[in-house]
Amino acid sequence: MLPPAxxxxxxxxxxxxxxxxxxxxxxxxxxxxxxxxxxxxLRTAEATTPGSDLHVILAAQRLSAAQxxxxxxxxxxxxxxxxxxxGGGGGLEGARxxxxxAHRARYGHIxxxxxxxxxxxxxxxxxDQ
Numbered sequence: 001m002l003p004p005a006x007x008x009x010x011x012x013x014x015x016x017x018x019x020x021x022x023x024x025x026x027x028x029x030x031x032x033x034x035x036x037x038x039x040x041x042l043r044t045a046e047a048t049t050p051g052s053d054l055h056v057i058l059a060a061q062r063l064s065a066a067q068x069x070x071x072x073x074x075x076x077x078x079x080x081x082x083x084x085x086x087g088g089g090g091g092l093e094g095a096r097x098x099x100x101x102a103h104r105a106r107y108g109h110i111x112x113x114x115x116x117x118x119x120x121x122x123x124x125x126x127x128d129q
Contacts, residue, residue, distance in 0.1 A: 008047030015044055026061075031069035035095065038062035042098060051105035059095075059102035060122035066095035 002010070011018070018041045025034035042058040049055055070092045103115040110118075 005047070008044060011040075011044045012048045015041070018044060022061075026065065029068075031065050034065040035062060035069050036090075038065050039090065039095075039098075042102075046098075046102070046105075051102070056102045056106050056118070057122050057126045059099040060119045061126065063092075063095040063099040063119065064123050066092045 018037065022034060022037035022041050025031075025037045038058060038061050042055070042062050045052065045055040045058050099119050100112065100115050103118050104110060107115075107118065
């Protein structure tokens with residue numbers, strides 16, 4: 001069995017393939033698959049470049065996909081969740097927790113309201129193109 005850090009770096013070396021799967025899932029509007037594939041990308045970014053642009057962008061995109069999978073809007077609204085780390089677990093609550101954690105890793109201790117504003121800005125800048 002590989003140590004977790006080595007496993008994360010090996011996954012990061014094939015990140016382009018992970019991203020390609022996520023892009024295809026989003027393009028096909030398969031939101032459950034997109035949430036899972038974006039989660040794999042997010043875990044890789046979190047393990048290798050925590051707090052980076054990529055980390056917060058993926059966290060916002062994963063949350064948007066999880067909201068779509070749950071039948072909601074793609075717009076990010078901070079109406080729950082906390083904690084985070086390790087990709088935040090699965091589903092909507094896990095995606096919310098991971099999104100908060102990513103934005104706090106980048107910007108330090110910020111309020112939930114500001115974290116959600118930043119997450120929505122990232123979604124609008126990088127997903128709605």
